[in-house]
Amino acid sequence: xxxxxxxxxxxxxxxxxxxxxxxxxxxxxxxxxxxxxxxxxxxxxxxxxxxxxxxxxxxxxxxxxxxxxxxxxxxxxxxxxxxxxxxxxxxxxxxxxxxxxxxxxxxxxxxxxxxxxxxxxxxxxxxxxxxxxxxxxxxxxxxxxxxxxxxxxxxxxxxxxxxxxxxxxxxxxxxxxxxxxxxxxxxxxxxxxxxxxxxxxxxxxxxxxxxxxxxxxxxxxxxxxxxxxxxxxxxxxxxxxxxxxxxxxxxxxxxxxxxxxxxxxxxxxxxxxxxxxxxxxxxxxxxxxxxxxxxxxxxxxxxxxxxxxxxxxxxxxxxxxxxxxxxxxxxxxxx
Ligand SMILES: NC(=O)c1ccc[n+]([C@@H]2O[C@H](COP(=O)([O-])OP(=O)(O)OC[C@H]3O[C@@H](n4cnc5c(N)ncnc54)[C@H](OP(=O)(O)O)[C@@H]3O)[C@@H](O)[C@H]2O)c1
Numbered sequence: 212x213x214x215x216x217x218x219x220x221x222x223x224x225x226x227x228x229x230x231x232x233x234x235x236x237x238x239x240x241x242x243x244x245x246x247x248x249x250x251x252x253x254x255x256x257x258x259x260x261x262x263x264x265x266x267x268x269x270x271x272x273x274x275x276x277x278x279x280x281x282x283x284x285x286x287x288x289x290x291x292x293x294x295x296x297x298x299x300x301x302x303x304x305x306x307x308x309x310x311x312x313x314x315x316x317x318x319x320x321x322x323x324x325x326x327x328x329x330x331x332x333x334x335x336x337x338x339x340x341x342x343x344x345x346x347x348x349x350x351x352x353x354x355x356x357x358x359x360x361x362x363x364x365x366x367x368x369x370x371x372x373x374x375x376x377x378x379x380x381x382x383x384x385x386x387x388x389x390x391x392x393x394x395x396x397x398x399x400x401x402x403x404x405x406x407x408x409x410x411x412x413x414x415x416x417x418x419x420x421x422x423x424x425x426x427x428x429x430x431x432x433x434x435x436x437x438x439x440x441x442x443x444x445x446x447x448x449x450x451x452x453x454x455x456x457x458x459x460x461x462x463x464x465x466x467x468x469x470x471x472x473x474x475x476x477x478x479x480x481x482x483x484x485x486x487x488x489x490x491x492x493x494x495x496x497x498x499x500x501x502x503x504x505x506x507x508x509x510x511x512x513x514x515x516x517x518x519x520x521x522x523x524x525x526x527x528x529x530x531x532x533x534x535x536x537x538x539x540x541x542x543x544x545x546x
Contacts (some may be wrong), residue, residue, distance in 0.1 A: 216241045219309035221264050221281045224266050227536060228460050233266075234281065234527040234543035242314040243324070246295045249317050251287035253307045258285070258529050258542040260366075260431075263459040273487045280308040281526070285546075286323070286333050287313070297322060302329065304337070309526045311546060331382035334422045335371060336502055342453060344500045345369035345490040346413050348379070350451045350483045351427035354379030358421050362430065363456055365392035367541035372429045372453075373402050374513050381427070384420050386413065386436055388536045394538065400514055401494055413440035424448065432457040436470035444478050452484035460534040516540025518532055 215238045220236045244250045261270070262283055268274045275282055293430035294317020297303070303320040307313040319382040323332050323415045334340060346368075353359050359376040363369040364385025373396065376383045384404045385396040393405035406416045417425070417439055424445025430437050433455030444450070458464060475482055490496040518538045520529045533542050 212243060215239070216310055216312045217293070217521065217523050218311075221266070221275055221277055221279060221283075223277055224275070225460075227462055229263055229531050231531065232529050233312060236524060241312045243396050244291055244314050247294050247317055248288050249294045249297050249305060249320060250291040250312060250314050251302075251303060251305050251306075251311065251320065252290050252312055253287045253523075253546045254302075255284040255286040255330055255543045255545055256307070256309060256523070256526060256534050257284045257286075257337070257537075258446070258526070258544060260363075260454060260456040260459060260533065261336075262530055263534055264454075267459065267463075280310050282306065282308050282446065283526075284333075284338070287320070288328060289320075292317070294318075300523065302332070307475045309523070311523060330517050330519060330541075330543065331508070331515060331541050334517050335508060335513065336368065336501055337387055339367040339491070339541050340371055340504050341470075341500055342499065343368045343375060344485040345487060346451045346453045346485055347372045347375050347427070347429055349490055350481075350485060351376075351429055351449050353379050353381040353427045356382070357426035358382045358384065358445075359424065359427040359429065360386065360410075360425045360443075361402075361419070361429040361431070362386040362436045362440075363454075364396050365539050366431065367538070368453060368455075369429070369431050370396065370400060370516055371513065371538050375402055375507075376427070376429075377401050377403075378507060378512055384417070384425075386417075386432075392536075392539065400516075408436055414442055417443045427451065429453060434458055434468065435463065438470060441468060441470040441474050444474070444480055446478050448478060448480050450480060450482040452482060456534070478485050518542040520544050522546075 218237045285307040305320040359381040361373040365387040385402045386406045396402040418530045428440040429451045434457035
């Protein structure tokens, strides 16, 4: 075992777009676990659009501090344990932050099954898959024959949400950046149609593809695409507010989308935000969702796309690239 702990420090918060100037690399000693704690080694660090949102201030978690290890979740391996029920070699989900090693209270890590490929524990069987599953099914509740629109459709959450909507018998339109992503979600993932939001008037393109209106809009991006969807919603449509990635990596926009709240009223829309953990408990909760996701993956009905980058030192550029739309599917860094 090496005797240094490489760390990526959030040295300053970005004023506009995130650049590598916000991060520095540091080295520290490997910490030792105290009573009730575990020492874990990060294996795959999760890259999430939300990492950037945390830099803006308080979200569903407290704001990030500067001059501290950049926060983030990872798949990690227990190296040493003084916590009951955890032993060296166990694979856990843990908030390690962007570093090789972390000491955490045993009760803050979750032991996971050792399935292959391990990376699926971060993608389809992690927060990503559960977000797509719960957001779409518990809030959007698409019915067979309904029209579902998903934004950031070639991304981690969106690529799964769109496929799950297809599984439920909906007609699915994805919104993504660029012709390659649009072709991929149709040809490989089975979306019915795709809209390249960088190519022109999204509102008009959506109207042409959804002549009877949009029944469910799964919103990962906010901003202009949200507005385009709002104007195209069918009466009694449902908007699943999952995230707003178009607004994370910049100064806050001067004004919000038009049509709020007027169109919400006249079209009798249900607009609901959620945080994935809201749905974990109960008989239809996390375990139930995971068993459904597993059966869809095993039967080939749900395709899982992962985008794995090597090297802890590449975490900053991997996040900057994610926000610029480099990724297809779930991005993570192998440490
Ligand atoms: N509510 C929850 O509990 C929960 C949990 C997890 C994630 N989320 C949310 O889910 C969304 C997706 O997150 P993710 O981690 O899976 O990331 P992701 O979709 O894999 O990656 C982000 C994607 O956003 C797209 N994008 C970037 N800037 C954009 C813009 N200005 N307009 C439209 N699209 C833009 C890019 O694709 P293009 O090339 O298509 O632009 C990029 O690939 C985020 O909003 C995140 O906050 C919510």
